[in-house]
Ligand SMILES: Nc1ncnc2c1ncn2[C@@H]1O[C@H](COP(=O)(O)OP(=O)(O)OP(=O)(O)O)[C@@H](O)[C@H]1O
């Protein structure tokens with residue numbers, strides 16, 4: 157996808173911002189607090205129904221206004237989002253569109269310095285990354301996830317207050333849970349060779365990932381989950397929560413066969429988290445036949461110049477439209493030829 161024009165009204169620090177020309181490489185330059193991340197967040201909202209920092213309407217709306225409007229033209233198609241207390245509207249070419257369809261129609265992936273937590277953080281951080289990446293290639297996924305999470309909350313509440321009815325929710329857990337696991341396994345299978353190759357290309361070292369199920373999988377995932385729920389029932393009653401299912405799946409990243417969280421250096425973990433995200437971008441592109449737009453918010457700050465160059469070349473040669481942030485023009489000296497850059501100045 158290629159952003160041609162954008163208009164933000166009463167969004168974050170902007171009362172009105174219109175930009176009507178972009179290139180493949182776009183560098184947002186401005187001092188701290190000048191609105192670079194705000195701009196990326198607005199652009200991101202033309203793909204996702206929540207910003208990458210928050211989904212809170214009040215935080216996203218300019219403090220002087222009571223709602224915001226964002227319009228983008230991507231490959232000649234107009235996407236508009238209107239959000240206020242009373243009104244929520246999302247359109248593609250003037251027709252209403254559901255958020256989950258917009259995500260796969262106009263995939264946008266944001267990179268940030270927090271991505272290092274993919275390597276160093278909890279398995280919940282990694283599950284959330286998986287869920288977001290899969291939702292970008294599969295517009296049914298978020299629906300299964302929402303239904304599963306609802307059933308899980310209800311079952312856990314029953315285990316606390318009304319244990320004899322806890323199993324009422326099992327059918328919803330099993331149907332949706334099995335779909336989630338299947339889609340995660342499919343994604344991991346595609347991701348592993350990509351992460352291994354990318355990490356090796358970036359560092360000459362070796363890294364991989366492993367996906368752990370917390371119950372025994374068999375050919376029929378629904379049957380296996382059903383069995384796991386039945387077997388863990390007495391433990392669940394004692395602990396008052398559901399112990400088996402995809403909400404407890406674990407993804408471990410390994411560098412030279414050791415868990416990255418424990419033994420990876422800061423730079424290795426950062427590079428591995430890049431490999432994970434770039435690998436997922438490749439899968440999204442291969443699945444959808446559309447090129448995601450990449451928002452790289454300060455994410456290259458902490459990698460050394462050689463790797464920065466490598467990562468940039470990787471993005472650039474894949475033909476994706478890129479948005480980088482930096483506080484000075486000189487920060488972008490690693491981009492050659494610099495004539496190809498569209499600088500957008502946020503200081504004035
Ligand atoms: N809803 C809002 N209404 C008005 N101003 C807002 C709103 N939300 C954030 N801001 C302002 O936007 C500014 C932050 O902008 P942003 O995070 O985009 O900066 P940045 O250019 O990315 O800075 P950095 O280089 O530090 O990352 C802050 O001054 C903040 O007060």
Ligand SMILES: [Mg+2]
Pocket residue numbers: 192193194453454481
């Ligand atoms: Mg910022």
